[in-house]
Amino acid sequence: xxxxxxxxxxxxxxxxxxxxxxxGIPVPxxxxxxxxxxxxxxxxAIWLTHDMKKVPGxxxxxxxxxxxxxxxxxxxxxxxHWRTFAPYLGTFGIYLVLANLSEFIGITPxxxxxxxxxxxxxxxxxxIYGASFKIKGFKGGLHKFAEPSPIVAPLNxxxxxxxxxxxxMRLFGNVFASFVIMELVKIVAPVIVPIxxxxxxDAFDGIIQAVVFVFLTTLFLxxxxx
Amino acid sequence: MAILNLNAxxxxxxxxxxxxxxxxxxxxxxxxxxxxxxxxxxxADTIDGANAKMDQANQxxxxxxxxxxxxxxxxxxxxxxxxxxGQQEYELQLEKARADIARMQAAAxxxxxxxRAAMLEGARKEIAMLALLAxxxxxxxxxxxxxxRAxxxxxxxxxxxxx
Numbered sequence: 376x377x378x379x380x381x382x383x384x385x386x387x388x389x390x391x392x393x394x395x396x397x398x399g400i401p402v403p404x405x406x407x408x409x410x411x412x413x414x415x416x417x418x419x420a421i422w423l424t425h426d427m428k429k430v431p432g433x434x435x436x437x438x439x440x441x442x443x444x445x446x447x448x449x450x451x452x453x454x455x456h457w458r459t460f461a462p463y464l465g466t467f468g469i470y471l472v473l474a475n476l477s478e479f480i481g482i483t484p485x486x487x488x489x490x491x492x493x494x495x496x497x498x499x500x501x502x503i504y505g506a507s508f509k510i511k512g513f514k515g516g517l518h519k520f521a522e523p524s525p526i527v528a529p530l531n532x533x534x535x536x537x538x539x540x541x542x543x544m545r546l547f548g549n550v551f552a553s554f555v556i557m558e559l560v561k562i563v564a565p566v567i568v569p570i571x572x573x574x575x576x577d578a579f580d581g582i583i584q585a586v587v588f589v590f591l592t593t594l595f596l597x598x599x600x601x
Numbered sequence: 602m603a604i605l606n607l608n609a610x611x612x613x614x615x616x617x618x619x620x621x622x623x624x625x626x627x628x629x630x631x632x633x634x635x636x637x638x639x640x641x642x643x644x645a646d647t648i649d650g651a652n653a654k655m656d657q658a659n660q661x662x663x664x665x666x667x668x669x670x671x672x673x674x675x676x677x678x679x680x681x682x683x684x685x686x687g688q689q690e691y692e693l694q695l696e697k698a699r700a701d702i703a704r705m706q707a708a709a710x711x712x713x714x715x716x717r718a719a720m721l722e723g724a725r726k727e728i729a730m731l732a733l734l735a736x737x738x739x740x741x742x743x744x745x746x747x748x749x750r751a752x753x754x755x756x757x758x759x760x761x762x763x764x
Contacts, residue, residue, distance in 0.1 A: 388606050406613040413621045420629040427636050429643070435636075442633035462630040466622045489605050494614025 378562055385558045386551075388488045405488035412473045412485070452597045456510065460596060463502055467495065468589040475550060475581025478557070478573070484581075486550040489543075496543035499592040504535065507599035519599060538595060542588060549584045553577060731760065 392407075393399040423438035431439060445465040449457035474486045485491045508516035520531040553576035560569050735756055 383604075386604050388604070401610065403610050403613065406610070406617060409613070409617040409621075413617060413624065416621070417624045417628060420625065424628055424632045427632060429636075429640060431636075438629065438633050439637060442630055443637060445630075446634060446637070458634075461634070462626045463622065465630055466618070466625045469625065470618065470621055489607050490611045491614050493607055494611045494618065497611075498615065498618055 378559075381562060382555070382558055386487075386555065388490070403488060403490065404483060405485035405491050408477060408482045408485045409470075409474070409491070411482060412470065412477060416469060416473060449593065452593045453600065454597075456506075456600055460502075460506065460593075464589055464593055464596075467499065467592060468585060471495070471546075471585035471588055472582055475585055476578060478554075478577045478581075484550055484554065484577075486546055486584075487554050489547050492543045492547040492550075493539075495546070495588070496539035499542055499588070499595075500535065500539040503538070503592065503595045503599050506596055510600045542591060546584050546588055549580055553580050727763065731763070734759075 389404045390401040393401050420438070423434050427435050427438075442461075442465070445468065446457060446461050449461040449464060453460055471486065474484055474491070477484050486495075504516070507519050511519060521528050522531075557569060557573055557576055560572055738752065738756070
Protein backbone atom coordinates (compact mmCIF):
# COMPACT_ATOMS: atom_id res chain seq x y z
CA UNK A 376 0.00 0.00 0.00
CA UNK A 377 2.87 2.22 0.82
CA UNK A 378 4.51 1.63 -2.59
CA UNK A 379 1.29 2.26 -4.45
CA UNK A 380 0.75 5.62 -2.83
CA UNK A 381 4.34 6.62 -3.40
CA UNK A 382 4.16 5.64 -7.05
CA UNK A 383 0.85 7.34 -7.65
CA UNK A 384 2.25 10.50 -6.13
CA UNK A 385 5.33 10.36 -8.33
CA UNK A 386 3.27 9.87 -11.46
CA UNK A 387 1.03 12.88 -10.93
CA UNK A 388 1.54 15.77 -13.29
CA UNK A 389 1.96 18.49 -10.78
CA UNK A 390 1.35 22.18 -10.99
CA UNK A 391 4.58 24.01 -10.25
CA UNK A 392 3.02 27.33 -9.30
CA UNK A 393 0.18 29.63 -10.18
CA UNK A 394 0.45 33.00 -11.87
CA UNK A 395 -1.66 35.27 -9.69
CA UNK A 396 -3.66 36.75 -12.55
CA UNK A 397 -7.34 36.27 -13.42
CA UNK A 398 -7.82 34.17 -10.34
CA GLY A 399 -4.66 32.10 -10.79
CA ILE A 400 -3.27 30.58 -14.00
CA PRO A 401 -1.70 27.21 -13.21
CA VAL A 402 1.79 26.56 -14.61
CA PRO A 403 2.48 22.83 -14.88
CA UNK A 404 5.81 21.31 -13.90
CA UNK A 405 6.39 20.21 -17.47
CA UNK A 406 6.28 23.82 -18.65
CA UNK A 407 8.85 24.87 -16.08
CA UNK A 408 11.05 21.93 -17.08
CA UNK A 409 10.68 22.96 -20.72
CA UNK A 410 11.70 26.51 -19.90
CA UNK A 411 14.83 25.26 -18.18
CA UNK A 412 15.65 23.05 -21.16
CA UNK A 413 14.96 25.88 -23.60
CA UNK A 414 17.23 28.19 -21.64
CA UNK A 415 20.00 25.57 -21.51
CA UNK A 416 19.83 24.68 -25.19
CA UNK A 417 19.67 28.33 -26.23
CA UNK A 418 22.74 29.20 -24.16
CA UNK A 419 24.52 26.16 -25.59
CA ALA A 420 23.55 27.14 -29.14
CA ILE A 421 24.77 30.71 -28.66
CA TRP A 422 28.00 29.45 -27.13
CA LEU A 423 28.54 27.01 -29.99
CA THR A 424 27.80 29.41 -32.80
CA HIS A 425 29.15 32.76 -31.63
CA ASP A 426 32.18 34.08 -33.46
CA MET A 427 31.93 31.65 -36.38
CA LYS A 428 34.75 31.54 -38.87
CA LYS A 429 35.32 30.08 -42.33
CA VAL A 430 37.91 27.80 -40.80
CA PRO A 431 35.97 26.24 -37.92
CA GLY A 432 37.23 25.86 -34.40
CA UNK A 433 36.29 22.93 -32.20
CA UNK A 434 33.08 24.56 -30.91
CA UNK A 435 31.94 25.45 -34.38
CA UNK A 436 32.73 21.93 -35.59
CA UNK A 437 30.28 20.53 -33.03
CA UNK A 438 27.55 22.92 -34.16
CA UNK A 439 28.26 22.20 -37.82
CA UNK A 440 28.21 18.46 -37.26
CA UNK A 441 24.86 18.66 -35.48
CA UNK A 442 23.25 20.98 -38.02
CA UNK A 443 24.91 19.18 -40.94
CA UNK A 444 23.53 15.88 -39.68
CA UNK A 445 19.99 17.26 -39.44
CA UNK A 446 20.31 19.05 -42.79
CA UNK A 447 21.55 15.91 -44.52
CA UNK A 448 18.81 13.85 -42.91
CA UNK A 449 16.24 16.30 -44.26
CA UNK A 450 17.93 16.42 -47.68
CA UNK A 451 17.71 12.63 -47.89
CA UNK A 452 14.02 12.49 -47.03
CA UNK A 453 12.56 15.78 -48.17
CA UNK A 454 14.63 16.58 -51.25
CA UNK A 455 14.57 20.18 -52.43
CA HIS A 456 12.44 21.50 -49.54
CA TRP A 457 14.93 20.52 -46.84
CA ARG A 458 15.88 24.13 -46.17
CA THR A 459 12.38 25.01 -44.98
CA PHE A 460 11.86 22.02 -42.70
CA ALA A 461 15.28 21.25 -41.25
CA PRO A 462 14.89 23.79 -38.40
CA TYR A 463 11.45 22.43 -37.45
CA LEU A 464 12.50 18.80 -37.41
CA GLY A 465 15.80 19.70 -35.77
CA THR A 466 13.98 21.58 -33.04
CA PHE A 467 11.68 18.62 -32.42
CA GLY A 468 14.70 16.33 -32.24
CA ILE A 469 16.74 18.51 -29.92
CA TYR A 470 13.81 19.16 -27.63
CA LEU A 471 12.80 15.49 -27.46
CA VAL A 472 16.30 14.19 -26.79
CA LEU A 473 16.84 16.74 -24.04
CA ALA A 474 13.36 16.22 -22.58
CA ASN A 475 13.77 12.44 -22.48
CA LEU A 476 17.24 12.73 -20.95
CA SER A 477 16.29 15.44 -18.45
CA GLU A 478 15.91 12.77 -15.76
CA PHE A 479 19.72 12.80 -15.59
CA ILE A 480 19.87 16.40 -14.43
CA GLY A 481 17.13 15.79 -11.89
CA ILE A 482 14.23 17.24 -13.86
CA THR A 483 11.08 15.20 -14.30
CA PRO A 484 10.88 14.56 -18.06
CA UNK A 485 8.31 16.92 -19.60
CA UNK A 486 7.42 14.13 -22.02
CA UNK A 487 5.92 12.20 -19.10
CA UNK A 488 3.14 14.79 -19.18
CA UNK A 489 0.51 13.74 -21.72
CA UNK A 490 -0.10 17.39 -22.56
CA UNK A 491 3.45 17.70 -23.84
CA UNK A 492 3.44 14.66 -26.11
CA UNK A 493 -0.04 15.56 -27.36
CA UNK A 494 1.11 19.08 -28.08
CA UNK A 495 4.19 17.82 -29.90
CA UNK A 496 2.16 15.39 -31.97
CA UNK A 497 -0.39 18.07 -32.78
CA UNK A 498 2.33 20.42 -33.95
CA UNK A 499 3.95 17.65 -36.00
CA UNK A 500 0.66 16.95 -37.76
CA UNK A 501 0.07 20.65 -38.23
CA UNK A 502 3.48 20.80 -39.89
CA ILE A 503 2.76 17.78 -42.10
CA TYR A 504 -0.62 18.94 -43.42
CA GLY A 505 0.33 22.60 -43.39
CA ALA A 506 3.34 21.86 -45.56
CA SER A 507 1.22 19.76 -47.88
CA PHE A 508 -1.27 22.58 -48.47
CA LYS A 509 1.42 25.23 -48.60
CA ILE A 510 3.56 23.46 -51.17
CA LYS A 511 0.88 21.67 -53.21
CA GLY A 512 -1.64 24.48 -53.04
CA PHE A 513 -5.18 24.06 -51.71
CA LYS A 514 -6.29 21.77 -54.55
CA GLY A 515 -3.09 19.76 -54.53
CA GLY A 516 -3.30 19.37 -50.78
CA LEU A 517 -6.84 18.06 -51.05
CA HIS A 518 -5.84 15.83 -53.92
CA LYS A 519 -3.22 14.25 -51.66
CA PHE A 520 -6.07 12.60 -49.74
CA ALA A 521 -7.14 10.73 -52.89
CA GLU A 522 -3.71 9.25 -53.48
CA PRO A 523 -2.74 6.65 -54.51
CA SER A 524 -6.41 5.92 -55.31
CA PRO A 525 -9.66 7.69 -54.37
CA ILE A 526 -10.81 4.50 -52.63
CA VAL A 527 -8.31 5.07 -49.81
CA ALA A 528 -9.50 8.64 -49.19
CA PRO A 529 -11.40 7.69 -46.01
CA LEU A 530 -8.26 6.07 -44.63
CA ASN A 531 -6.20 9.12 -45.49
CA UNK A 532 -8.72 11.31 -43.67
CA UNK A 533 -8.65 9.00 -40.68
CA UNK A 534 -4.88 9.32 -40.67
CA UNK A 535 -5.20 12.99 -39.77
CA UNK A 536 -6.36 11.75 -36.38
CA UNK A 537 -4.40 8.50 -36.23
CA UNK A 538 -1.01 9.96 -36.91
CA UNK A 539 -0.90 12.42 -34.01
CA UNK A 540 -2.55 9.87 -31.74
CA UNK A 541 0.08 7.26 -32.50
CA UNK A 542 2.95 9.73 -32.26
CA UNK A 543 1.62 11.09 -28.98
CA MET A 544 0.82 7.75 -27.38
CA ARG A 545 4.01 6.02 -28.47
CA LEU A 546 6.15 8.73 -26.96
CA PHE A 547 4.06 9.14 -23.84
CA GLY A 548 3.80 5.38 -23.29
CA ASN A 549 7.53 4.82 -23.56
CA VAL A 550 8.57 7.68 -21.35
CA PHE A 551 5.81 7.04 -18.85
CA ALA A 552 6.56 3.32 -18.68
CA SER A 553 10.28 3.83 -18.20
CA PHE A 554 9.49 6.41 -15.56
CA VAL A 555 7.24 3.95 -13.73
CA ILE A 556 9.83 1.21 -13.94
CA MET A 557 12.58 3.48 -12.70
CA GLU A 558 10.41 4.69 -9.79
CA LEU A 559 9.68 1.09 -8.81
CA VAL A 560 13.33 0.14 -9.05
CA LYS A 561 14.28 3.14 -6.93
CA ILE A 562 11.73 2.14 -4.29
CA VAL A 563 13.03 -1.44 -4.20
CA ALA A 564 16.76 -0.76 -4.55
CA PRO A 565 17.66 2.89 -4.18
CA VAL A 566 21.43 2.59 -4.85
CA ILE A 567 23.70 1.14 -7.61
CA VAL A 568 20.99 -0.99 -9.25
CA PRO A 569 19.14 1.94 -10.86
CA ILE A 570 22.28 3.10 -12.71
CA UNK A 571 22.48 0.52 -15.55
CA UNK A 572 18.69 0.31 -15.75
CA UNK A 573 18.46 4.08 -15.94
CA UNK A 574 20.99 4.07 -18.78
CA UNK A 575 18.73 1.73 -20.68
CA UNK A 576 15.27 3.09 -19.81
CA ASP A 577 16.09 6.77 -19.69
CA ALA A 578 19.03 7.27 -22.02
CA PHE A 579 18.67 4.56 -24.66
CA ASP A 580 14.91 4.41 -24.82
CA GLY A 581 14.64 8.18 -24.55
CA ILE A 582 16.93 8.75 -27.52
CA ILE A 583 15.27 5.99 -29.54
CA GLN A 584 11.86 7.51 -28.94
CA ALA A 585 13.08 10.96 -29.93
CA VAL A 586 14.56 9.52 -33.13
CA VAL A 587 11.38 7.56 -33.87
CA PHE A 588 9.21 10.63 -33.39
CA VAL A 589 11.34 12.81 -35.66
CA PHE A 590 11.84 10.05 -38.20
CA LEU A 591 8.12 9.32 -38.51
CA THR A 592 7.32 13.01 -38.74
CA THR A 593 9.90 13.35 -41.51
CA LEU A 594 8.51 10.36 -43.39
CA PHE A 595 4.95 11.65 -43.20
CA LEU A 596 6.15 15.10 -44.20
CA UNK A 597 8.14 13.75 -47.14
CA UNK A 598 5.13 11.77 -48.26
CA UNK A 599 2.82 14.75 -47.97
CA UNK A 600 4.95 17.12 -50.03
CA UNK A 601 6.34 14.80 -52.66
CA MET B 602 -3.74 16.73 -10.88
CA ALA B 603 -3.98 13.58 -12.90
CA ILE B 604 -1.79 11.01 -14.52
CA LEU B 605 -3.36 11.28 -17.96
CA ASN B 606 -4.00 14.96 -18.10
CA LEU B 607 -4.99 16.42 -21.42
CA ASN B 608 -6.32 19.89 -20.84
CA ALA B 609 -5.90 23.57 -21.63
CA UNK B 610 -2.37 23.50 -20.29
CA UNK B 611 -1.39 22.12 -23.68
CA UNK B 612 -1.15 25.76 -24.72
CA UNK B 613 2.13 25.98 -22.79
CA UNK B 614 3.57 23.32 -25.07
CA UNK B 615 2.66 25.25 -28.21
CA UNK B 616 4.13 28.45 -26.86
CA UNK B 617 7.27 26.77 -25.57
CA UNK B 618 7.89 24.94 -28.83
CA UNK B 619 7.32 28.06 -30.88
CA UNK B 620 9.80 29.95 -28.73
CA UNK B 621 12.33 27.14 -28.93
CA UNK B 622 11.90 26.95 -32.69
CA UNK B 623 12.54 30.67 -33.10
CA UNK B 624 15.57 30.54 -30.82
CA UNK B 625 17.03 27.52 -32.62
CA UNK B 626 16.42 29.10 -36.01
CA UNK B 627 18.11 32.29 -34.91
CA UNK B 628 21.04 30.87 -32.99
CA UNK B 629 21.72 27.42 -34.39
CA UNK B 630 20.23 26.48 -37.75
CA UNK B 631 20.31 29.91 -39.36
CA UNK B 632 23.93 30.85 -38.77
CA UNK B 633 25.36 27.36 -39.12
CA UNK B 634 23.51 26.55 -42.35
CA UNK B 635 24.56 29.92 -43.71
CA UNK B 636 28.14 29.21 -42.81
CA UNK B 637 28.02 25.75 -44.37
CA UNK B 638 26.50 27.18 -47.55
CA UNK B 639 29.11 29.91 -47.71
CA UNK B 640 31.87 27.42 -47.24
CA UNK B 641 30.62 25.03 -49.91
CA UNK B 642 30.13 27.97 -52.25
CA UNK B 643 33.66 29.13 -51.57
CA UNK B 644 35.01 25.66 -52.23
CA ALA B 645 33.03 25.42 -55.46
CA ASP B 646 34.31 28.86 -56.49
CA THR B 647 37.87 27.88 -55.71
CA ILE B 648 37.60 24.71 -57.74
CA ASP B 649 35.98 26.56 -60.64
CA GLY B 650 38.69 29.19 -60.50
CA ALA B 651 41.40 26.55 -60.49
CA ASN B 652 39.81 24.83 -63.48
CA ALA B 653 39.54 28.10 -65.36
CA LYS B 654 43.18 28.86 -64.65
CA MET B 655 44.18 25.42 -65.77
CA ASP B 656 42.26 25.84 -69.03
CA GLN B 657 43.88 29.20 -69.58
CA ALA B 658 47.31 27.77 -68.88
CA ASN B 659 46.69 24.96 -71.36
CA GLN B 660 45.55 27.43 -73.97
CA UNK B 661 48.59 29.61 -73.42
CA UNK B 662 50.80 26.57 -73.65
CA UNK B 663 49.23 25.59 -76.96
CA UNK B 664 49.67 29.12 -78.23
CA UNK B 665 53.30 29.10 -77.23
CA UNK B 666 53.84 25.76 -78.86
CA UNK B 667 52.26 27.04 -82.06
CA UNK B 668 54.47 30.12 -81.89
CA UNK B 669 57.51 27.99 -81.31
CA UNK B 670 56.61 25.83 -84.28
CA UNK B 671 56.19 28.93 -86.44
CA UNK B 672 59.48 30.33 -85.24
CA UNK B 673 61.22 27.06 -86.05
CA UNK B 674 59.75 27.03 -89.54
CA UNK B 675 60.71 30.66 -90.06
CA UNK B 676 64.24 30.06 -88.89
CA UNK B 677 64.48 27.07 -91.20
CA UNK B 678 63.22 29.20 -94.08
CA UNK B 679 65.76 31.93 -93.30
CA UNK B 680 68.60 29.43 -93.11
CA UNK B 681 67.51 27.81 -96.37
CA UNK B 682 67.26 31.18 -98.06
CA UNK B 683 70.71 32.20 -96.83
CA UNK B 684 72.20 28.91 -98.02
CA UNK B 685 70.61 29.31 -101.41
CA UNK B 686 71.82 32.85 -101.76
CA GLY B 687 75.30 31.86 -100.60
CA GLN B 688 75.37 29.08 -103.16
CA GLN B 689 74.25 31.47 -105.88
CA GLU B 690 76.85 34.04 -104.88
CA TYR B 691 79.51 31.35 -104.78
CA GLU B 692 78.61 30.09 -108.19
CA LEU B 693 78.53 33.64 -109.55
CA GLN B 694 81.98 34.37 -108.16
CA LEU B 695 83.29 31.08 -109.44
CA GLU B 696 81.91 31.83 -112.87
CA LYS B 697 83.48 35.27 -112.80
CA ALA B 698 86.81 33.85 -111.72
CA ARG B 699 86.66 31.27 -114.48
CA ALA B 700 85.85 33.92 -117.03
CA ASP B 701 88.71 36.09 -115.76
CA ILE B 702 91.12 33.23 -115.94
CA ALA B 703 90.00 32.39 -119.43
CA ARG B 704 90.31 36.01 -120.43
CA MET B 705 93.78 36.28 -118.92
CA GLN B 706 94.85 33.04 -120.54
CA ALA B 707 93.64 34.27 -123.88
CA ALA B 708 95.47 37.55 -123.41
CA ALA B 709 98.67 35.79 -122.41
CA UNK B 710 98.45 33.50 -125.37
CA UNK B 711 97.90 36.40 -127.68
CA UNK B 712 100.82 38.22 -126.15
CA UNK B 713 103.01 35.16 -126.53
CA UNK B 714 101.99 34.75 -130.12
CA UNK B 715 102.65 38.39 -130.77
CA UNK B 716 106.04 38.12 -129.11
CA ARG B 717 106.91 35.08 -131.17
CA ALA B 718 105.80 36.77 -134.33
CA ALA B 719 107.86 39.82 -133.47
CA MET B 720 110.88 37.64 -132.70
CA LEU B 721 110.51 35.73 -135.93
CA GLU B 722 110.23 38.97 -137.78
CA GLY B 723 113.41 40.27 -136.10
CA ALA B 724 115.26 37.05 -136.83
CA ARG B 725 114.19 37.10 -140.43
CA LYS B 726 115.35 40.71 -140.80
CA GLU B 727 118.65 39.91 -139.24
CA ILE B 728 119.18 36.83 -141.44
CA ALA B 729 118.39 38.93 -144.46
CA MET B 730 120.80 41.58 -143.29
CA LEU B 731 123.44 38.95 -142.69
CA ALA B 732 122.84 37.49 -146.07
CA LEU B 733 123.22 40.92 -147.56
CA LEU B 734 126.34 41.52 -145.53
CA ALA B 735 127.74 38.17 -146.55
CA UNK B 736 126.93 38.89 -150.15
CA UNK B 737 128.66 42.25 -150.02
CA UNK B 738 131.73 40.68 -148.43
CA UNK B 739 131.78 38.06 -151.09
CA UNK B 740 131.57 40.64 -153.82
CA UNK B 741 134.45 42.72 -152.40
CA UNK B 742 137.01 39.89 -151.97
CA UNK B 743 138.51 37.52 -154.47
CA UNK B 744 137.93 34.18 -153.21
CA UNK B 745 140.40 31.42 -153.00
CA UNK B 746 140.44 28.34 -151.00
CA UNK B 747 142.14 29.92 -148.08
CA UNK B 748 140.19 33.05 -148.27
CA UNK B 749 137.02 31.06 -148.64
CA ARG B 750 137.66 29.20 -145.45
CA ALA B 751 138.59 32.40 -143.61
CA UNK B 752 135.57 34.13 -145.00
CA UNK B 753 133.29 31.34 -143.95
CA UNK B 754 134.87 31.22 -140.55
CA UNK B 755 134.50 34.96 -140.16
CA UNK B 756 130.94 34.72 -141.33
CA UNK B 757 130.21 31.94 -138.94
CA UNK B 758 131.90 33.78 -136.13
CA UNK B 759 129.89 36.79 -136.96
CA UNK B 760 126.75 34.73 -136.96
CA UNK B 761 127.67 33.14 -133.68
CA UNK B 762 128.48 36.53 -132.26
CA UNK B 763 125.12 37.72 -133.39
CA UNK B 764 123.31 34.73 -132.13
